[in-house]
Structure formats: C-alpha cells, structure tokens
Amino acid sequence: MSIEVRGVGKRYGDFVALDDINVSLPTGQLTALLGPSGGGKSTLLRIIAGLESADSGSVDIEGVDATKLPPQKRNVGFVFQHYAVFKHMTVAKNVAFGLEIRKRPKAEVKAKVAELLELVHLSQFAHRLPSQLSGGQRQRLALARALAVEPSVLLLDEPFGALDAQVRKELREWLRRLHDEVHVTTVFVTHDQEEALEVADEIVVINQGRIEQIGTPDQLYDEPANDFVMGFLGAVTRLGPLRLRPHDIEVAVSPGVPGSTPGVVQRALRVGFEVRLTVDVPGQEEPVLVVLSRTHARALDLELGSRVWLSPTTGATAVSVLGLARPEVVSA
C-alpha cells in the first residue's frame, strides 16, 4: 500500500471535517476522492500532504509513518486548484525549483526539466513567465513542477476546477494518459462525478466527513452502497417503489409490457442529443424523470400530453424506496 490512512479525524471548532477515516491506496493507482463541497475531501488530501495536521489517527506513505512529518519531508507532489505557480520565475525555473533545492547538479536539473516540459507539452514555453500561459498550460506546468522531484505520491486538489469545460475534458483525458505513462500513485479531489468516473481506477466517496463507499467506477455506479452515493453519481428518479436512473426507464406508447406504469408527458426538454421528459404518474406525488435519446423520442413521436407507459429497463440498477440496503438488478 502506498498510502495508508488510519482513524484520521479533524475538527474545526464544532465542525467535524473528517470523522474516523480509514482508507488504503495501492501503489501506482489513480484514485479519486469524490464528494460535495465542504465534505472533507480536500482536508483529507491536505492531511496526506502534511499541509494540515490531523487531530487523531495516522498517515503512512510508502510504509513510513508520516503523521508527524512536515510537508518538506513527505516527498509528495501537490497540485493546487489555482495552480500556485511561482509568478516571478520562468516556466523552466518553476519546474527546476524542487531540484535546485535538493542541490542536484546543474546538468541533471537541465535534462530533467527538458524531459518534463516535453512530457507536459510545454517545451516551447520554457522561457516564458506563467502570466503568459493559459489556465490549462499553467496547470500542466504545476504538474510538471510537482513531478520533477519524483514524488512517491502525487496529490491533486480539484486540479481542473478553475478551467472551462472544454479544457477540463482535454486535461482529464491527458491526466489519465500521463498516469498510464508515469505510473506514480495519484490521488485527486473532485466534486465532478463524471470526472471521477472517467479518470479514476478507484473512487472514494466522501460526504460530511465520512467515507460513504470505496470502489471502482463500475461498482459505484452499478452497486451504490446507499441513496447518497446513487444520487451523487448521477440523476435519480422514482418509479413506483423503485429509485433508479432516468435513462434506465423504458418508454412505450402502448401498454405492452406487463406491470408498466401509465403516465402523461408534462414537459419535454431537448438538450443536445438527449430528451428529458417529465412524466406525471397517477398515485405518485413527484413526477418521474425519463431521459432518452433524441432519435428514440422522435421514433415514438412524443409530445406534450402524450400518454406513455413506463417500466424499468432490463438490467437497470434500482434501489427500493422502502430502504433495502442492497440495490437490486431488475430482471426481465
């Protein structure tokens, strides 16, 4: 195990930021800490880095008890949401900083900087100042700077949070590829479930200072441990006694499937390739949300006021509203 967190707790006055956190992260893995803002995920990351101290519990990094070590001695790379680049240094100087502090020979520093700038595609910007770079480039610079000291773990705190949607997407794909290339144990904090599902090997869902669930993206999505995890990983709606995802509902314009629920389309919202339906179902207070593709909706000739019959799709993940602990998979 590369990072071993045992019984970590942290309070700010009356506010419990973290409550008895236990998690171990294997070497070479890319892990996401996922959860809502203020849930404690950044605090956990900062405790691992030594930028914050835990009130209780211990943190081991690569088998060494790091609980009392200052950040300088933990050999972690940390990437901040707002880049935290050294504004008065050139790109190359930023990357060289950690190596110069370690008093490495000049030639070695130069070679390493060149290699890393190549890796993050910033070679042609080596002599620019950070103020002359875009946000995405600054974050890649921050990443190269963190990797320069060959950290045993790389920690990223909402690394793409300050970037616009297009750049975010590019950068997270790039981060995944980079990780496959460099293989350094990586933990990143995000509140964006899509980002976590797309990039991470394993996701730790944290809410209100507690771990809700740990698992692979597939496990979390298909077998959420509770309502919170299910709701946080994607939209959830209710169909009769079941809670399930809006795209896991089959829509028919005739009562073909036995046990299907009749309803009336109240609202149809087209967003790009998908159509979001709000369907009123008799005997259920809140309407059912259904998502289907535009082509599918067109084929069914749906419009406001259409009568439809709804049923869970075969293989859909559903949780009973009555509070069954384990989710069930709807069978045909």
Next chain:
Amino acid sequence: MTDTLVAPAGPARTTSRSSGLLRLTPTSGVGLEVALVWFSVLVLLPLAAVVGAAAAGGWGAFWGTLTDAQTFAALRLTVVEAAAVTVVNAVIGTVVAWVLVRDQFVGKRVLDVVIDIPFALPTIVAGLVLLSLYGPESPVGIDIVNTRQGIFLALLFVTLPFVVRTVQPVLIELDADVEEAAASLGASRATTFRRIILPSLVPAITAGSSLGFARAISEFGSLVLISGNTPYRTEVASLKILKFIEGDNQAGAAAVAVLLLLVAIVTIVGLDLFSRRVARRG
C-alpha cells in the same frame, strides 16, 4: 523641494508597451491634457525654474557653490544619512509589515494605526517629540541634539511608515498556496521566504524605500530642532538652502536644490531598475 512628488517606482511590469499612443479616444485625450497641464503647473515648471535659477549664475558659480567645502559637507551628510536610513527602513519596515500581516497579537490594530503617526504629524512636531525625549532635558538621560545620531533618529522617525505601508498590501495579497507548493517541493521556511516571498515583495520594498529616501534628503522640519545645524558636522542640505536664502544667495540655494533633485532622480530610477531585475530573477 518637490522630491516627494516624484512618482514611486511601481511594481515591475513585464507587459509590452501598447503602441496605441497616437490613437487616443476623445475622453482619454482630455484626460491626458488635464494630467499634463496639472503635472506641468505643479511639477515641471517649478523644477525648470529652479534649474534656470541655478544656471543664471553661470556654470562657474554653480560649480563653485557645490565644491565649497561647507556646502559639500552638508550635501554629503544628507545623502549618506538618507542612504543609511533607507537601508534600515527597507529591513525594519518589511519586518514590521510582516508582523502586522502574518502574526496575531493583542494591540495589533492599535499598532497598525500608530504606524502612520510619524507621517501624519507636522515634521516640526516630530522634532519636538524627539527633543522632549532625547533632548538636553531627556528623562532617560540621552541627549542627541546636535549630533549625527540625532539626525539619523529624526530621519528614521519621519520615514518609518513608507516601507511598511507599501509592503503590507502586497503581503496580504500573497497566495498561501504558493508557499504551500514550495513547502511540498521541499523548500524550508527560509528558502521559501528568500526565493518565493521576497522577490514578490522587492518591488514594494523599493517603492517604499524610494519614497523614504526622497523624504529623508528633503527633511527639514524635524531637523531644525534636532540637528543643531553646525557647519561641517550636523548641517544638512535643506538647512543649507535656508541659509543661502537668508544670505540672499538665490543662485547658491538653487544649485543645492538642483543637485538634490539629481540625487533623487538617480536614486529612484536606480531602485526601480534594481527591483525589476530582482523581481525577474527569483
């Protein structure tokens, strides 16, 4: 003297200069006119007049005044004392600003206000204040009147706020995560201060030092009471100018004034260049 009106050296800018000087909008044209007229009436014309007055007596008279042993001693004393005060201020002012921004202690708000008092006081009052504590009737038994130490102390007193007040806002604006990034890269507190924090502060420190230096070479009010005004020993340039005027030697006064003006310009430009270099080097 008009030294204190010279603009402080701003933070080093690296953006390229715009080439749009010739394409002014009507509003910015008016703005530029107002600025130029204002600046000319207040600064440029009086300065030109002083230079003119100094030149009126001819080069020989000008040179003669400055090379006169007593005048030269006064000028040298002024510049050396001002330079020493500036160095002390650059260090102590930065420390005071650091304490005010980074440390939490009882009375912080009070100290923050008190810092400005030496600046707000009429300088003659500043002289009086120092005289009552460190004068011939000193309650602590220290008499610095008519000594160079006295001049040094008076100059320190009146220039105290400049560096503090220029560094403070920059220190407040510094991002904590930059220091955390340096720490996680292995930098000690001292290294982080030297390589990350200090370069960000240097433009502010030099700007404050420039202001302090300009104020120190032009200081008059507090020194009237403290310095004793003894030729060759404690006579400073501003008091020398007064003596020239009292002796109806306008050209001599103007000559000293022009030299102080040159010293101020050279210092301010020099400090600005220095701050740009340091801020870039890291």
